[in-house]
Amino acid sequence: MAADDIAPDTALTLDAGARALRADGAWTLDRAAALAPVVAAASLGVGDGLVRLDASGLTRLDTAGALLLLRVLRATGEPLAAHALTGLRPQDQALLQLVAASLEAPPARPVPESTVRRLLGRIGLAMVEFGHAAVGLLGFIGLVLVRLLRTLVQVRRLRLTSTVFHMEQIGLDAVPIVSLLTFLVGAVVAFVGATALRDLGAEIFTVELVSISFLREFAVLLTAILLAGRSGSAFAAQIGSMKSREELDAIQALGLDPIELLVLPRLLALLVMLPLLTFIAMLMGILGGAVVAVLALDITPSMFVSRLHEMTDLRHFLVGMSKAPVFAFLVATIGCLEGFKVEGSAESVGRHTTSAVVQSIFMVIVFDALFALTYMELDI
Amino acid sequence: MSAAGTPADRGTEPVIEVRDLHTAFGSQVVHNGVDLEVRKGEVLGIIGGSGAGKSVLLRTILGLKRPASGEVRLFGAETTWLQPEERRPFERRFGLLFQDGALFSSLTVQENVQVPLLEYYSLPRDLLDELSLLKIRLTSLPADAAAKYPAELSGGMRKRAGLARALALDPEILFLDEPTSGLDPNSAAAFDDLLRTLHEALNLTVFLVTHDLDSLYALCDRVAVLADGRIQVIDRLEVVERHPHPWIQACFRGPRARTSGGGPEMAKER
Numbered sequence: 001m002a003a004d005d006i007a008p009d010t011a012l013t014l015d016a017g018a019r020a021l022r023a024d025g026a027w028t029l030d031r032a033a034a035l036a037p038v039v040a041a042a043s044l045g046v047g048d049g050l051v052r053l054d055a056s057g058l059t060r061l062d063t064a065g066a067l068l069l070l071r072v073l074r075a076t077g078e079p080l081a082a083h084a085l086t087g088l089r090p091q092d093q094a095l096l097q098l099v100a101a102s103l104e105a106p107p108a109r110p111v112p113e114s115t116v117r118r119l120l121g122r123i124g125l126a127m128v129e130f131g132h133a134a135v136g137l138l139g140f141i142g143l144v145l146v147r148l149l150r151t152l153v154q155v156r157r158l159r160l161t162s163t164v165f166h167m168e169q170i171g172l173d174a175v176p177i178v179s180l181l182t183f184l185v186g187a188v189v190a191f192v193g194a195t196a197l198r199d200l201g202a203e204i205f206t207v208e209l210v211s212i213s214f215l216r217e218f219a220v221l222l223t224a225i226l227l228a229g230r231s232g233s234a235f236a237a238q239i240g241s242m243k244s245r246e247e248l249d250a251i252q253a254l255g256l257d258p259i260e261l262l263v264l265p266r267l268l269a270l271l272v273m274l275p276l277l278t279f280i281a282m283l284m285g286i287l288g289g290a291v292v293a294v295l296a297l298d299i300t301p302s303m304f305v306s307r308l309h310e311m312t313d314l315r316h317f318l319v320g321m322s323k324a325p326v327f328a329f330l331v332a333t334i335g336c337l338e339g340f341k342v343e344g345s346a347e348s349v350g351r352h353t354t355s356a357v358v359q360s361i362f363m364v365i366v367f368d369a370l371f372a373l374t375y376m377e378l379d380i
Numbered sequence: 381m382s383a384a385g386t387p388a389d390r391g392t393e394p395v396i397e398v399r400d401l402h403t404a405f406g407s408q409v410v411h412n413g414v415d416l417e418v419r420k421g422e423v424l425g426i427i428g429g430s431g432a433g434k435s436v437l438l439r440t441i442l443g444l445k446r447p448a449s450g451e452v453r454l455f456g457a458e459t460t461w462l463q464p465e466e467r468r469p470f471e472r473r474f475g476l477l478f479q480d481g482a483l484f485s486s487l488t489v490q491e492n493v494q495v496p497l498l499e500y501y502s503l504p505r506d507l508l509d510e511l512s513l514l515k516i517r518l519t520s521l522p523a524d525a526a527a528k529y530p531a532e533l534s535g536g537m538r539k540r541a542g543l544a545r546a547l548a549l550d551p552e553i554l555f556l557d558e559p560t561s562g563l564d565p566n567s568a569a570a571f572d573d574l575l576r577t578l579h580e581a582l583n584l585t586v587f588l589v590t591h592d593l594d595s596l597y598a599l600c601d602r603v604a605v606l607a608d609g610r611i612q613v614i615d616r617l618e619v620v621e622r623h624p625h626p627w628i629q630a631c632f633r634g635p636r637a638r639t640s641g642g643g644p645e646m647a648k649e650r
Contacts, residue, residue, distance in 0.1 A: 029501060029550050032511075036504050062550040063518070063582065064511055091583055098581040102517035103510075344531045347485045 012038050012072070014045050021046070021072065024057035027065025039068045043075035050078055056087025066092075066099040133359075140337045144267065147259045162265035170231045170266075171273030175280060177230070182222055182281040186210055186288025189218070194297050203297050207307040210289030215316035219281035221368055224327035227274060228360040232335035235266050236356035239339025240349040248340070258340075267332040274328035275321060282320065315380055323371050327364050334360040393420045394453075395553060395585050396441060401450030403433070403440055410436050411447070412609030418553075423579055423586040424614075425596045428606035429627060434589045437606065438555055441587070442476065443467050455552075472500055475551035475584075479558050481542030483530040489516060489541045490526040496548045515544040520574055536567040540574070547578070553585045560592045572598040593636075 010025030012035070021042070027035065051073070061069075073083055080100045088096070113121075151157045193209040239262055242248055251258050286308070293299040299307075338356035342348045396418035403411040410433040418424045428434050439445040441452055443459060452460045454470050462470075483492050493512040497503060503511070516526050519540040530538055539559060546554060559575065560568035572595050579586055579599070588599065596603055596617060604614035605628055613623045621632045 029497075032507060033501060033503050036507050063514060063547075064507075064550065067507075067511055067514055091581075094581045095583075098518070098577070099514060102514055345485050348531075 010035065012042050014042055019046075019049070019051050021051055021053045022057060023053065023055050023069060026060035027058060027069060028060050028062045029064040032064040032068060035065070035068050039071050042072050046072060046076050048077050050083055051076055052084045052086070054086050055092070058087070058089075058092065061092040061095060063095065063099055066096050067103070069096065070100055070103060136341075137334065137337060140340075141333055143259060144263055144333055144336075147257070147264060148267070151260065151264055157260060158268075159261065159265050162261075163268050166266050166269035167273055169234075170227065170269050171276060174227065174230060174273075174277060178223055178226055178277050178281050179284045181226065182214070182219060182285040183288040185218060185222060186214060186285035187292045188288075189213060189285075190289035190292035191296065194292070198297075204299065204303075204307060206289065206293055206297060207299070207304055208311050210293075211286055211308055211312045212316050214282050214285035214289070215312065215320045217320070217368070217372075219285055220278045220320045220323045220327065221364070222285075223274060223277045223281045223324075224331060224364045225361055227270065227277070227328075228331045228335075228364060229357055231266075231270060232331045232360045233353050233357045235332065235335030236338040236342075236353045237349060239336055240342035240352050241346075243340060243342045244344060244346065244349060263332075263336045266336060267329070270328040270332040271325055274331075275324040278321065278324045282317070319371075319375055319380060323368065326367060326371075330363045330367065331360045334363060394418060395420045395455055396587065397451075397453040398437075398441065399451040399453070401437075401440065401452070402448045403436060403445065403450075404448050409609060411440075411450075414450070414606070414610055416604060416611055416614065418585060418587055419602075420585055421583065422601040423588060423599050425588045425590055425600035425603045426606055427590060427596065427603060427631070430591075432606045433609070434606055435557055438557055438587065438589055442471075442474065442555065472496075472549050473552045475546030475549065475554045477539065477542045477546045477554070477556045477559055479561060480535075481530065481538035483538060483541055483545065485530050488527050488529055489521070489533070489544070492530070492541065493545045493548050496545065500549065512544075512548070515547050516541070518547065518578065519544045520570075536563050536571065539563070539571065543574075543578075547582070550582070551584070553587060554579075556586065556588045556590075558590055558592075559588070560590065560595050565594075568592060568594065569598070575599055593631075 010027065010031050011023075013022040013024070014020070015022075025031075053069075053073070070080065073080055076083070080096065085093070085096075190206050190210050194203055194206045197203050197205050197209070239248075242262075248258050251261060290301065290304050293304055294301055335356045338352040338359070342352050394417045396416070398414055398416040401411050401414040401416075402409070414437060416437075426434050426437065436445060440447050441454075443452075443462065443464075447460065450460070451458060455473070457470075459467065459470055483489070484495065487495070490509070490512050493515050494508055497508060497512065513523075513526055517523070521537060521540050521544065525533065525537060525541065530541065533541060543559075556575070560571050563571060575586070575588075576599055578584065586599070588595065590596065600617060602614060603617050603620045605612045605620060605623070605625065607625060607627045612625045612628065613620050620628065623629075
């Protein structure tokens with residue numbers, strides 16, 4: 001239908017005591033907004049009983065127009081077939097009948113609940129979901145530990161190729177980013193510390209500031225957060241997309257164990273690589289601090305090294321390193337679990353990937369705080 | 381519904397014309413001179429082997445893919461090289477059903493149907509709701525499907541919901557990309573019935589890409605066979621069946637073909 005056959009005088013006219021209707025022009029979707037109030041007024045006007053509808057002036061009718069026309073006819077309380085319709089083209093008649101057959105009273109819109117109720121409902125729902133998530137995570141950790149122990153007993157069950165592959169992806173490929181990031185943070189810490197310490201004439205303490213903060217906290221924390229974003233998300237996305245393509249069902253149907261096949265290689269790889277990366281992070285952070293100390297402060301490299309040697313205890317290094325496997329376990333299990341939680345759509349993969357990153361960073365920081373408290377009480 | 385008559389009664393005015401179309405992905409040539417004409421009000425079926433370029437042809441006509449050379453005319457106007465904004469007046473006259481419905485997964489079925497309506501028109505809320513619900517009912521979905529999300533629907537229901545969205549703007553041309561693939565025989569037959577009813581009542585021109593011989597027999601006025609990069613034949617099915625091209629013979633005379641003559645019985649196997 002070309003655009004030029006649209007009559008400009010689309011209208012609905014009532015006369016003869018509102019028992020005769022005339023529909024003119026094009027009753028189409030692009031005029032529906034303008035026609036809606038006319039139709040509403042006419043629907044009030046017609047009242048009960050049968051009408052005659054003269055549609056000889058109707059040039060075009062589509063489903064939206066048919067819907068509007070039926071609104072008027074419906075307002076009379078009589079079925080479509082009872083009314084006298086004249087001048088309708090056969091295809092319009094067919095359309096009108098099809099629409100009438102498909103049309104039922106629209107369901108009432110649900111009454112919105114009060115804001116307070118909804119707020120309380122959401123809080124309650126969030127708490128329940130949090131509880132379920134916690135139980136789910138604990139259950140999954142237990143399952144993974146059992147499988148891990150079984151694999152340690154029967155070492156030939158270990159998927160060595162897969163584990164090494166993940167070690168490369170998680171560890172080796174992350175060395176540049178981890179190094180750069182911790183180097184920069186080390187430099188920043190040295191700068192910030194030096195400015196404050198210079199006023200006290202205690203610039204030399206910058207060495208301890210950088211070394212202790214990096215050995216105890218920053219190196220492992222930064223590495224864990226980085227790997228949560230880099231590898232935890234990848235675990236969730238990889239396993240999640242396998243789940244959504246029913247590959248996990250295929251694995252089970254073939255008599256294989258998804259935990260053993262997918263989770264353990266990733267977990268073991270992360271358990272090995274996160275401490276190693278932490279070590280690199282410690283070195284690079286201290287190096288960053290040293291560069292700043294040498295260039296911006298009056299500390300020579302040999303002074304820095306001897307000071308580091310004398311004043312920094314081995315225990316700081318051990319404290320930092322002791323956290324690495326715990327963080328690795330958290331990041332790996334949360335990433336894999338979120339992957340398993342994916343259902344169906346690609347959208348779900350995205351949602352669970354995000355959730356894996358948020359949860360693992362959250363848990364890493366919570367556990368770091370617990371470690372700090374414990375070690376403080378133990379005077380380590 | 382007897383509004384639409386036999387193919388001979390329908391106009392011969394072409395709404396889609398494709399002339400000497402060449403498309404390629406890198407060095408792999410897909411179309412090597414496709415000529416095609418879709419007439420107003422007809423149901424044209426496109427068949428061809430997997431990888432013959434049926435879906436690419438559909439995407440080229442819609443402007444989702446640019447050809448290497450050739451011409452596409454829609455409603456008499458050349459649209460091959462139009463910019464996306466210049467295409468929009470044409471796009472609202474199309475409805476498109478993708479293979480798996482391509483519903484927006486974050487929206488309910490009813491909201492999916494409302495997307496094009498909201499984009500192009502500002503309708504009162506109650507009319508918008510009633511109209512979108514009407515489209516959902518027209519595709520024979522149960523009323524409670526309107527509030528569901530695509531992930532909660534079966535494959536057949538997703539196709540119906542996709543069809544409801546394709547019909548939202550009362551299109552003049554409906555493009556269907558393998559509408560019955562992945563459906564069981566009964567659902568596929570029901571979907572064919574639905575398409576025939578809607579085609580006649582809504583006065584649609586239908587461009588149907590399919591693998592399904594039953595759909596061809598049930599729906600199509602004319603059938604075009606795409607093979608070896610070009611349209612081998614485009615005519616009524618009885619004529620197409622007798623074409624000597626080996627792919628066509630294998631298709632219509634092969635083990636999965638219906639008994640010749642195209643009776644109403646279903647193919648025994650799928």
